[in-house]
Amino acid sequence: MYLQRRNRILRTNASIRSLVAETQLTPNDFIVPLFIDEGENVRTEITSMPGYFRMSLDLTLREVEELYKLGIKCVLLFVKTFDELKDNEGKEAWNPDGLMQRSIRAIKNAFPEMVVMTDVALDPYSIYGHDGIVIDGEIVNDETVEALVKMSLSHAQAGADFIAPSDMMDGRIGAMRHALEQNGYIKTGIMAYSAKYASCFYGPFRDALDSAPGFGDKKTYQMNYANRLEAIKETLMDIEEGADIVMVKPAMAYLDIIREIANTVNVPVSAYHVSGEYAMIKAAAKMGWIDENKAIIESLTSIKRAGAGLIATYYAKDAAKLLG
Ligand code: PBG
Numbered sequence: 617m618y619l620q621r622r623n624r625i626l627r628t629n630a631s632i633r634s635l636v637a638e639t640q641l642t643p644n645d646f647i648v649p650l651f652i653d654e655g656e657n658v659r660t661e662i663t664s665m666p667g668y669f670r671m672s673l674d675l676t677l678r679e680v681e682e683l684y685k686l687g688i689k690c691v692l693l694f695v696k697t698f699d700e701l702k703d704n705e706g707k708e709a710w711n712p713d714g715l716m717q718r719s720i721r722a723i724k725n726a727f728p729e730m731v732v733m734t735d736v737a738l739d740p741y742s743i744y745g746h747d748g749i750v751i752d753g754e755i756v757n758d759e760t761v762e763a764l765v766k767m768s769l770s771h772a773q774a775g776a777d778f779i780a781p782s783d784m785m786d787g788r789i790g791a792m793r794h795a796l797e798q799n800g801y802i803k804t805g806i807m808a809y810s811a812k813y814a815s816c817f818y819g820p821f822r823d824a825l826d827s828a829p830g831f832g833d834k835k836t837y838q839m840n841y842a843n844r845l846e847a848i849k850e851t852l853m854d855i856e857e858g859a860d861i862v863m864v865k866p867a868m869a870y871l872d873i874i875r876e877i878a879n880t881v882n883v884p885v886s887a888y889h890v891s892g893e894y895a896m897i898k899a900a901a902k903m904g905w906i907d908e909n910k911a912i913i914e915s916l917t918s919i920k921r922a923g924a925g926l927i928a929t930y931y932a933k934d935a936a937k938l939l940g
Pocket residue numbers: 735737739747782783817818819820821822834889890891892
């Protein structure tokens with residue numbers, strides 16, 4: 617054959633392939649979600665997330681140290697709340713001595729360089745397992761935003777670097793930014809879960825925090841996965857309202873959305889490789905049907921290639937080791 621172009625030249629060997637690789641995954645890209653429990657020396661494996669644990673604060677601190685040594689710069693905190701502390705308003709969410717607030721202080725105190733992000737939503741604190749306050753069977757918006765603002769301020773006061781609202785109420789980013797400014801928290805960032813879809817892939821997470829909705833689903837606040845225009849609208853509004861970083865969630869089934877948002881906005885874009893995505897790889901690997909390590913790196917590289925500069929993933933530690 618006479619060929620003008622031979623594409624395989626650039627795939628000849630590993631050195632050439634690495635020279636022309638467009639996407640490089642590094643531990644700097646990762647945000648590690650941590651599930652924190654009350655007590656001491658508590659380490660509970662999450663049934664639907666084999667190999668992932670909910671840990672008491674003492675063990676969490678050791679985990680954070682290990683992550684930092686692996687080159688990881690950012691953790692995202694979630695706490696499990698005792699049933700007796702749950703109510704409709706989620707009041708425990710802004711208790712200055714709540715588990716979240718104690719955890720933020722302890723981690724920032726021990727590892728000031730570690731960037732601490734905190735999940736802001738009412739579901740782990742709600743008797744209904746919803747991200748908002750429930751009135752007459754409805755998740756009400758404006759009352760919920762008021763509660764979320766209190767929650768945000770208490771995280772900022774405890775020393776969180778970024779608050780990460782995952783609730784999908786309208787107007788919450790603007791309200792939070794306003795409250796942070798008014799109260800002098802001018803260094804606290806906001807990573808908005810902007811395009812958060814109503815997804816079945818959050819199932820294992822709700823096991824981890826015992827936070828599944830007690831009635832109905834989350835479709836009146838989380839987005840319909842059939843839509844993309846809505847994702848752009850939500851994201852642009854969050855930026856206008858004051859978000860520093862925006863997020864698309866889940867990741868693998870939404871790579872088109874990540875790419876479109878990355879092409880559209882002028883702020884860093886993150887993506888959340890969620891619990892169900894972790895569980896799928898784990899399950900197939902356990903059966904011997906896929907190579908887990910290869911699946912981890914391929915998945916995370918694809919998410920970055922799609923346009924996410926930051927990736928929240930339960931596989932961060934494994935990936936950092938594999939990349940090391
Ligand atoms: C809480 C929240 C959820 C997740 C992150 N923050 C659950 C939900 O919205 O139902 C899911 C994370 C995951 O599945 O890994 N609002």
